[in-house]
Amino acid sequence: MKLSNIFGILTDLRFAIIASAKPTIKAIRDSPSLLFHLQELSKIIFYNVWIVYGREADENRQPMKESLITANSKGTVLDLGAGFGATVRYLSKDKVTRYVAIEPNVMMHKHIKDTAEKAGFSEVDGSLVVLSCGAEDYKVIGSALGGLGTVDTIVSVLTLCSVPNPEQTIKDLVVKLLKPGGEFLFYEHVQSKKKDVSFWQWFWTPIWKTCFDGCALNRPSDEYVRNLPYWEPIPESGRDSEGKQVGVWGNPGEEEEHLWWHQIGRFIKSS
Ligand SMILES: C[S@@+](CC[C@H](N)C(=O)[O-])C[C@H]1O[C@@H](n2cnc3c(N)ncnc32)[C@H](O)[C@@H]1O
Numbered sequence: 001m002k003l004s005n006i007f008g009i010l011t012d013l014r015f016a017i018i019a020s021a022k023p024t025i026k027a028i029r030d031s032p033s034l035l036f037h038l039q040e041l042s043k044i045i046f047y048n049v050w051i052v053y054g055r056e057a058d059e060n061r062q063p064m065k066e067s068l069i070t071a072n073s074k075g076t077v078l079d080l081g082a083g084f085g086a087t088v089r090y091l092s093k094d095k096v097t098r099y100v101a102i103e104p105n106v107m108m109h110k111h112i113k114d115t116a117e118k119a120g121f122s123e124v125d126g127s128l129v130v131l132s133c134g135a136e137d138y139k140v141i142g143s144a145l146g147g148l149g150t151v152d153t154i155v156s157v158l159t160l161c162s163v164p165n166p167e168q169t170i171k172d173l174v175v176k177l178l179k180p181g182g183e184f185l186f187y188e189h190v191q192s193k194k195k196d197v198s199f200w201q202w203f204w205t206p207i208w209k210t211c212f213d214g215c216a217l218n219r220p221s222d223e224y225v226r227n228l229p230y231w232e233p234i235p236e237s238g239r240d241s242e243g244k245q246v247g248v249w250g251n252p253g254e255e256e257e258h259l260w261w262h263q264i265g266r267f268i269k270s271s
Contacts, residue, residue: 001196001257009204009259016211020048038210046213047107050083057158058086064187064251065090065157068264071244072183075152076100076145078173080135081159084108085115093120096153100129100145105213135159136169138176151177156186160221162214167224174230180271184225187251189260191220201259222248222263232268240268 027044028034034041058065069090075097079087082101085108091099099121101112109130113123121128133140135156142148154173163169174184192198201217209216226248234247244266251262 001194001200005255005257005259006200009208013207013211015053016045016049019052020045023048039213042210042213043105043107045211047105049212050108054084054086058089061187064264067245068185068187068266069155069157072185072266073153073155075179075182076150077153077155078102078141078151078177080154080156080173081162082108082112082130083157085112087155087157088112088116088119088121091119091121096121098127098129100131100141100151102131102133102135102141104132104134106132135163135173136165138169138172142177145177148176149179152179152182154178154182154184156184156188158188160186160188160224161190161216161219162212164214166219166221170221170224171228174228174269178269180269182269184265184267184269186221186225186263186265188221188263188265189217190222190263191218192256192258192261194257197257197259197261204259217259222265225265225267228267230269232270 024041024044028041034044069087070092073091074095077091077096077098078100079085080102082103085101088099088101099116101116103109103112109132112130113128116122116128123129129144131141131144142150145151154177160166160170178184191201198218205217238245238247238249240246246266246268248263248265251264254262
């Protein structure tokens with residue numbers, strides 16, 4: 001692996017520290033007890049980093065998101081780790097009846113609501129639901145949505161890296177919340193299949209995780225989803241009857257030897 005790919009993360013860390021230092025210090029000054037609540041502090045840091053980098057992260061991925069999210073989302077859409085609500089901008093009002101944003105960082109909620117309103121989803125008519133629980137709280141999500149088995153589409157963009165107990169969480173979401181025929185769509189950075197890259201992902205994860213609200217670089221989230229026994233068989237062509245991609249595939253043009261190695265996935269739950 002190239003040294004620039006191994007140690008480039010230090011530049012990312014430096015930018016993140018620069019972006020979040022002022023507001024984080026102010027938050028500690030206003031509430032010194034934050035120093036004893038590292039998880040809360042990490043949320044403040046991540047919020048301020050995402051204010052600076054969230055839009056860029058979204059804009060660079062627009063074509064991929066259109067072909068994954070816009071083309072396949074319908075009915076009730078559960079957005080895991082909604083952040084500032086970037087996903088709602090890719091949902092078509094003609095096909096999507098309810099946008100459900102799962103976002104434990106409540107600092108993000110005002111942004112989610114503003115973005116969703118602009119996209120035509122509103123809490124007033126019930127087409128927008130914002131929940132502060134985690135993706136792992138499937139019971140809370142189910143009861144807020146009026147029952148289990150009520151979700152048509154689950155979307156996860158750069159979130160499975162942060163959820164606790166990801167294998168069980170993904171399974172619960174698919175088994176308990178997703179309807180038969182519903183789809184699980186994801187775009188995630190995952191554990192590399194290359195040994196040297198996965199070693200460095202493992203090496204950097206403790207530092208990165210501490211600064212970025214639990215974000216792990218070394219999770220095989222794509223495998224966790226793919227290995228579930230609830231999916232319709234994937235055709236050999238990797239495309240469904242409409243010619244749309246299904247299964248797991250890579251980000252076109254992305255370097256393989258990268259600490260943030262992304263995989264894109266689309267799975268359909270068996271009826
Ligand atoms: C990298 S951001 C991605 C945000 C958004 N999906 C996007 O693409 O802009 C990851 C998000 O996951 C949220 N998150 C962290 N732990 C979570 C959990 N247990 N369940 C759901 N979301 C979580 C974070 O608060 C953060 O907003």
